[in-house]
Amino acid sequence: TSPETSDALRVLHRVFGFSSFRGEQQEIIEQVVGGGDALVLMPTGGGKSLCYQIPALVRDGTGVVISPLIALMQDQVNALTALGVRAGFLNSTQDPYERQAVERSFLDGELDLLYLAPERLRTESAQRLLDRGTVSVFAIDEAHCVAQWGHDFRPDYLSLSMLHERWPKVPRIALTATATEATHAEIVTRLGLEDARHFVASFDRPNIQYRIVPKNNPTKQLLDLIRTEHPGDAGVVYCLSRASVEKTAAFLVEQGIDAVAYHAGMDARARAANQARFLREDGVVVVATIAFGMGIDKPDVRFVAHLDLPKSVEGYYQETGRAGRDGEPATAWLAYGLQDVVQQRKLIDGSEGDDAHRRSLGMHLDAMLALCETVTCRRVRLLAYFGQSGEPCGNCDTCLTPAESWDGTVAAQKLLST
Ligand code: ADP
Numbered sequence: 001t002s003p004e005t006s007d008a009l010r011v012l013h014r015v016f017g018f019s020s021f022r023g024e025q026q027e028i029i030e031q032v033v034g035g036g037d038a039l040v041l042m043p044t045g046g047g048k049s050l051c052y053q054i055p056a057l058v059r060d061g062t063g064v065v066i067s068p069l070i071a072l073m074q075d076q077v078n079a080l081t082a083l084g085v086r087a088g089f090l091n092s093t094q095d096p097y098e099r100q101a102v103e104r105s106f107l108d109g110e111l112d113l114l115y116l117a118p119e120r121l122r123t124e125s126a127q128r129l130l131d132r133g134t135v136s137v138f139a140i141d142e143a144h145c146v147a148q149w150g151h152d153f154r155p156d157y158l159s160l161s162m163l164h165e166r167w168p169k170v171p172r173i174a175l176t177a178t179a180t181e182a183t184h185a186e187i188v189t190r191l192g193l194e195d196a197r198h199f200v201a202s203f204d205r206p207n208i209q210y211r212i213v214p215k216n217n218p219t220k221q222l223l224d225l226i227r228t229e230h231p232g233d234a235g236v237v238y239c240l241s242r243a244s245v246e247k248t249a250a251f252l253v254e255q256g257i258d259a260v261a262y263h264a265g266m267d268a269r270a271r272a273a274n275q276a277r278f279l280r281e282d283g284v285v286v287v288a289t290i291a292f293g294m295g296i297d298k299p300d301v302r303f304v305a306h307l308d309l310p311k312s313v314e315g316y317y318q319e320t321g322r323a324g325r326d327g328e329p330a331t332a333w334l335a336y337g338l339q340d341v342v343q344q345r346k347l348i349d350g351s352e353g354d355d356a357h358r359r360s361l362g363m364h365l366d367a368m369l370a371l372c373e374t375v376t377c378r379r380v381r382l383l384a385y386f387g388q389s390g391e392p393c394g395n396c397d398t399c400l401t402p403a404e405s406w407d408g409t410v411a412a413q414k415l416l417s418t
């Protein structure tokens, strides 16, 4: 074994307390420790964080982590600090004194990891700060945020192309769980990662059972699912609108389910409290818009339910991927109704932006519809969407109860023409 490997292994054992690397973690870490760039496509829960945390601990200087998840920086820094890692963050939630203290530790070489919000990094003062200290590696987490037509686009991510120009000697590692060819290619061009080694993990999540059912009375159907298959389990329920989040959460609570709501329109404190309950207590069901979940690391989520149609397969995969991160059986359940298709088409037609953008949204929706209406294995379809192959899983609804071809397109056209 090379010296890099033994250093990395030692950190894995001593700091994180894990016995072995998972998947390609070791190769990725060696690439970055050796000073090369890396692009990592790995599903949610795959273990992306160690891929930059360990290089940051092995190389001299501070690893700078760009993350869009301001709300979670504090949690991540707390978790690292508890392991004895010297970590800090700089974002807009801090007062000037807190900020100065973190800057001082960075300059004194007393930080292993520094989490930075992308809008901070854009400022001249942050860039000067980084010049005056030693950066060991730049990690660009949730790198798909740079993709302009993606569902998590952050304009601030576009400025990350300057990292290489300004600090050409510092290795960069970009990580994401979104792996379509288009997003993949956009990350490479926008971040200037032409020379990066690519690491593409399997997107298969064999412990997740995918099920898509016809939608008639979705809250009632959801209640049945919880009562019969997931009583007392932690779960996430996704709804399209804030109003239906509120309504569904209230309904579940009325029915004796320990449910909380989460959406961007809520008071920030109430929202944070609900998220904290979901993360820290057992068996809480969070009913949320898709504002909820990026970066959430709760291993024992037993089901993810969609009451409304996701806008894309990427979104569906990411959201369902929050189930069963511990590897134990979990359910991904979606109630699919043609009325949703009509509504989504209307939203697309009325959306801002140019025709090309609307076309892109339409293609994303079509791919999602194809997944809903397939009569073949859902897992195979899902993997195929991400350019990967697989065998029929024997676990999804279409494998377990092969349906006759369901002619949704015709029905949808009928609905659309009325
Ligand atoms: P991602 O960012 O890819 O969604 P995380 O980095 O948050 O995933 O890791 C998911 C979970 O897997 C975490 O609880 C982490 O501690 C655990 N994990 C990661 N790598 C290993 C490993 N080599 N051995 C054991 N657990 C690991």
Ligand code: MG
Pocket: 048, 049, 141, 295
């Ligand atoms: Mg992550």
Ligand code: ZN
Pocket: 376, 377, 378, 379, 380, 392, 393, 394, 395, 396, 397, 398, 399
């Ligand atoms: Zn299947």
